[in-house]
Structures are given as C-alpha cells and as structure tokens.
Amino acid sequence: MISPATDRICIVTGATGYLGSRVKAALERSGWRVVSLSRNPPAGSGGVRFRLGDEVVGASLAGATALVHCAYDFKEVSWARIRAVNVQGSEKLFRSARQANIKNLVYVSTISAFEGCRSLYGKAKLESEAVAHACGAVVLRPGLIFGEPSAGMFDRLVRQVQHSRVLPLFNGGSQLQYLVHDEDLSNIIAWCAAGVFVPLNSAITVAHEQPWTFRQILEEIARACGKRISFLPLPWRLFWAGLKFGELCHLPLSFRSDSLLSLMYQNPTPSFDAQRKLGISCRPFQFRPNAASVVL
DSSP states (O other), rough: OOOSSSSSSEETTTTHHHHHHHHHHHHTTTTTTEEEEEESOOOOOOOOOOBBTTTHHHHGGGOOOOEEEOOOOOOOOHHHIIIIIIHHHHHHHHHHHHTOOOOEEEEEOOOOOOOOOOOOHHHHHHHHHHHHHHHEEEEEEEEEOOOSSSHHHHHHHHHHHHHHEEEEGGGGGOEEEOOOEEHHHHHHHHHTTTTSSOOOOEEEEESSSSSHHHHHHHHHHHHHHHHHEEEEEEEEHHHHHHHEEEEEETTTSOHHHHHHHHHOOOOSSOOOHHHHHHHHOOOOOOTTTTTOOOOO
C-alpha cells in the first residue's frame, strides 16, 4: 500500500521513459508526490513493482489520487502478444485503479490511433482507449513529441541528419506529422491528473494544428544544423519487407516494421475539436540544434 505522505499522490507507469520522466517532473513541480510503476523499482524509491500485462493488486495502489498510464511494451511484435500485454494489461491496470478508488485516470494514447489505422501500435492503442473510456479516464492522443534534451524517435532523425548526407525518403516524404512540445504535453497531463479536464467520450488530440510533412521536418533539422542533405527515394514496401524479415529472424533492429507502417498510414486529418473546446494551446514546432527530442 502506498504511504499517504501527501494528499496529492499520482502513480505514473513508464516514468523511466522519455515522456514518463517529463510527466513525473511536471507533476512534482506542481506539488505531487509521484509513485513510479516499473519492473524493477530501486530499493527505497517508493516505487511499485509492475509489468504491463500482469495482474495488479488494487490494494497496492490505495492512497493515490491519480494515475497516468504512459507505459507501452514495444518488444512484442505479434498481434496476439501485443494485445495480451498492452491492451489487456491496460485493462487490468485501470480495473485495479478503480478498485483502489483512484479518482483521476489519464491514458496517454497516440495520434497514430484512429479508426482505420493499419499499424499494430495504433490498433493496440485504439483498443486500449476504449478500455480507458469505459473506466472513466481522460484519453489523450499526442502528436510527434519534441523537446529538450534529445531523446526518442526524433533524436534518431536528428542523428541521421547530423551523420548522413543522403537520407532515405518514402513516397517523397509527404506524410503529414503534427507535433507537440514535451513540456506542453506534460503540463496538460498534469492538469488532467488534477481533474482540470473532465473525461470526454472521445480522445483529445494534443498537438499544434500546423502539419509538417516528413520531408519538411528533415529539411528543418538540416537547416538548423547548417547541413546540406540529399534524399534517396526508396520503395517503402520493399524496405518494410526487409524489416519484417529481420524481425522474424530475431535480428536486433533499431527501427520496427510497424513504425514504418504507422508513418506511411498516419491520420491525415485528425480532429482538434476537443483541444479547441478545452482551450488547450500547444506551441509550434521549432527545432534547436543539439536540444531536440521527439517520440511517436
């Protein structure tokens, strides 16, 4: 059981990850005591042992006011395992949170989750959204996350630009991306944990409304770094097949086939109605060399 040292205790899953660590910091700045759920909580940290997909004893969460669920297990590649760990695991977590009478629940989904999405990541998040809604959680769909310091998916793009002169490009790099600064997103999540925003029947897209094409993002990174780059057109399906084959052979890959599928089939017209209705404002994307960090 969590020791009620303060009335403002928030449980955060994935608190050791990029976004989770930013959320933890934002909550602590607002006066919350944050309890991390992780596989191996450090001794004396006050963390709770947790592995997504396992049963969660509701009593172990007692005393918390809010729960923010950021965790997602990317190691699984088959749909059966992805669903068992991430979707059913989220259901177990939210069910236990309700049993523990945690008042405010927040589920961090993704802009890649929408009706008709093709990636397994998007589908798992979409199913988890339904579970979260059923438990009365606020559901957020952040866009591509950037911030400082460098980390995550966008950091990979930055490193590619910094260390390469020729970059692969699929379909001309026309895929639309909507971006959100990690500080804006973390503050919004903290507001949700405090009950500022009431749960809606639909997910809330959180991002600046100006879209950037994938090519424009790479060009902006190159411009800010003072680099000249060229693009090499590649057939994305052939590249996807190569990644898929590597995954089937259990090769250590830095990029997943499902991430490519998500990039190629992003939602071109996400709804910002809920964001506008709630008065949520996100800063526009601006790249700063050696200080950018974005995750999908």
